[in-house]
Amino acid sequence: MRVHRATLLQFVLPLLVLQLSACYRPQVVVGPDPPAVLAGAPAVAWPAVQGLRLHVFNTGTNRVSSLLVGSPAPWRPVPAFVIEHPGKGLVVFDCGLGPEIAREGGAALHPVTRLLFETDSPPGSDLPSQMRESSMLPADVSTVILSHLHFDHVGGADAFRRATFVVGLGEREAGTSRMNGFEPRHTSWIDDGAWRDIDFSRAAPYATFDHGVDLFGDGSITLIAGGGHTQGGLAALVNLPGGPVLLAGDLVVHFDWLESNDVQRIVGSPERAADVRNRVRRLAALAPTLVIIPGHDLAGLPSGRGDLVVHRSALEAGRPAAN
Numbered sequence: 001m002r003v004h005r006a007t008l009l010q011f012v013l014p015l016l017v018l019q020l021s022a023c024y025r026p027q028v029v030v031g032p033d034p035p036a037v038l039a040g041a042p043a044v045a046w047p048a049v050q051g052l053r054l055h056v057f058n059t060g061t062n063r064v065s066s067l068l069v070g071s072p073a074p075w076r077p078v079p080a081f082v083i084e085h086p087g088k089g090l091v092v093f094d095c096g097l098g099p100e101i102a103r104e105g106g107a108a109l110h111p112v113t114r115l116l117f118e119t120d121s122p123p124g125s126d127l128p129s130q131m132r133e134s135s136m137l138p139a140d141v142s143t144v145i146l147s148h149l150h151f152d153h154v155g156g157a158d159a160f161r162r163a164t165f166v167v168g169l170g171e172r173e174a175g176t177s178r179m180n181g182f183e184p185r186h187t188s189w190i191d192d193g194a195w196r197d198i199d200f201s202r203a204a205p206y207a208t209f210d211h212g213v214d215l216f217g218d219g220s221i222t223l224i225a226g227g228g229h230t231q232g233g234l235a236a237l238v239n240l241p242g243g244p245v246l247l248a249g250d251l252v253v254h255f256d257w258l259e260s261n262d263v264q265r266i267v268g269s270p271e272r273a274a275d276v277r278n279r280v281r282r283l284a285a286l287a288p289t290l291v292i293i294p295g296h297d298l299a300g301l302p303s304g305r306g307d308l309v310v311h312r313s314a315l316e317a318g319r320p321a322a323n
């Protein structure tokens with residue numbers, strides 16, 4: 001037994017780290033040119049939906065393990081969002097890190113995920129706890145939109161017992177294993193009937209994107225097909241009264257990602273990831289008032305808007321509580 005353990009430590013683990021670190025070399029993909037005009041939204045200004053309000057929270061921080069990249073990577077925030085909808089009540093977009101991260105730290109992650117990421121979440125920063133602090137009850141959430149099913153986007157999903165869970169078609173199949181950063185224990189309790197899988201394949205083009213689905217049929221939230229980071233990834237364009245906001249999920253991991261052609265190998269389909277990134281860039285150029293909130297970047301959030309409430313945890317985002 002002792003021999004086996006020594007073999008594992010001396011040979012297998014270094015090989016695994018070497019193989020995983022290969023995943024983090026730069027991978028430059030220029031990708032195809034996106035369309036030059038907007039589809040489905042003829043004017044650059046979208047019709048705003050009165051009564052919509054977006055809350056921005058931060059549930060903790062992640063960074064790529066220095067074991068892999070050789071030098072300390074920046075800590076990135078792990079946001080989660082609540083939309084107050086005039087007809088649908090509370091709608092959540094991504095749930096952030098779960099309370100088990102505050103309790104157990106990185107030990108809560110699958111051993112392979114633990115090799116890839118460091119993660120931190122102060123007690124009480126999971127989304128349901130922060131909602132309760134802000135007088136919003138998790139039981140009142142009607143819809144939870146999950147950009148994808150990685151561990152840092154589904155934590156806290158367990159609290160939304162009355163909700164319909166919305167994902168891109170194919171994402172549920174991909175998310176059944178804890179390998180590759182998925183965290184099925186937060187979603188495995190959800191009955192089949194409580195899922196709504198969005199099939200983008202027949203949906204019309206929207207803005208600069210190849211497919212968009214009007215979630216409630218009222219123009220308030222349009223879901224946009226992703227698919228580069230994980231198979232069924234999606235983003236949401238929210239038509240707030242003060243102007244549209246793109247909740248990008250990990251279609252745009254952070255602004256460095258958006259500005260670079262490096263898709264950083266943390267994608268399932270590099271060509272698709274680059275295609276979607278280019279479409280977001282084109283949209284930003286066509287609609288300068290659009291606010292983009294990436295999956296792991298809270299820089300440049302607007303202030304002083306009644307329809308976009310930035311909570312304290314989001315303002316303080318960017319480094320672990322211990323530092």
Ligand SMILES: [Zn+2]
Pocket residue numbers: 150152153250295296
């Ligand atoms: Zn993520």
